[in-house]
Amino acid sequence: DTGVSQNPRHKITKRGQNVTFRCDPISEHNRLYWYRQTLGQGPEFLTYFQNEAQLEKSRLLSDRFSAERPKGSFSTLEIQRTEQGDSAMYLCASSPRGPGQPQHFGDGTRLSIL
Amino acid sequence: KNQVEQSPQSLIILEGKNCTLQCNYTVSPFSNLRWYKQDTGRGPVSLTIMTFSENTKSNGRYTATLDADTKQSSLHITASQLSDSASYICVVGPMDSNYQLIWGAGTKLIIKP
Numbered sequence: 001d002t003g004v005s006q007n008p009r010h011k012i013t014k015r016g017q018n019v020t021f022r023c024d025p026i027s028e029h030n031r032l033y034w035y036r037q038t039l040g041q042g043p044e045f046l047t048y049f050q051n052e053a054q055l056e057k058s059r060l061l062s063d064r065f066s067a068e069r070p071k072g073s074f075s076t077l078e079i080q081r082t083e084q085g086d087s088a089m090y091l092c093a094s095s096p097r098g099p100g101q102p103q104h105f106g107d108g109t110r111l112s113i114l
Numbered sequence: 115k116n117q118v119e120q121s122p123q124s125l126i127i128l129e130g131k132n133c134t135l136q137c138n139y140t141v142s143p144f145s146n147l148r149w150y151k152q153d154t155g156r157g158p159v160s161l162t163i164m165t166f167s168e169n170t171k172s173n174g175r176y177t178a179t180l181d182a183d184t185k186q187s188s189l190h191i192t193a194s195q196l197s198d199s200a201s202y203i204c205v206v207g208p209m210d211s212n213y214q215l216i217w218g219a220g221t222k223l224i225i226k227p
Binding site (some may be wrong): 033045056060091100102104105106 | 146217
């Protein structure tokens with residue numbers, strides 16, 4: 001399977017703990033995106049990478065959230081000191097360079113905060 | 115404020131029937147409009163992408179239309195199948211951003227046998 005891969009698929013943790021998610025994009029895609037999605041809503045943009053450079057971060061994103069894409073390949077999203085409101089599906093997508101390209105999504109990591 | 119609104123919120127139809135989902139947006143200027151299908155517990159999958167100058171685009175039994183003057187789009191599904199049960203999300207790409215798309219909340223479609 002050469003699609004976008006996300007790990008883990010599910011994460012349950014206690015409030016206050018740190019969590020880290022991983023995304024492996026389609027290999028030839030240089031753009032990578034992170035989204036958060038809650039039940040009954042569309043995905044909410046979190047951040048965007050072009051190769052290893054983080055070019056945009058949502059103003060709604062707390063400082064507890066950080067993302068990296070160290071070698072322009074896989075990416076990690078870390079949430080520090082998790083809160084109840086962080087419970088959501090975290091989606092990763094990738095796309096080739098160029099306007100109007102479709103974003104290809106992974107199946108997400110579902111985070112549940114106890 | 116850039117917004118994308120979809121209707122209906124949910125829809126139930128019988129297998130084999132056609133249906134049309136609506137999308138109204140206030141994003142201006144915009145570069146493209148997309149429709150995605152999202153199965154429960156899965157990531158969204160791209161169905162169609164239309165630039166602002168296109169009026170219609172098809173992908174199998176899915177046909178999307180766009181009226182940039184009225185800022186409306188629709189997704190028509192022909193001869194529905196049980197596998198069409200999913201959420202359908204309308205997404206608008208603003209002109210000033212190649213990546214920060216504006217997502218609707220989706221229409222949840224249920225196909226009954």
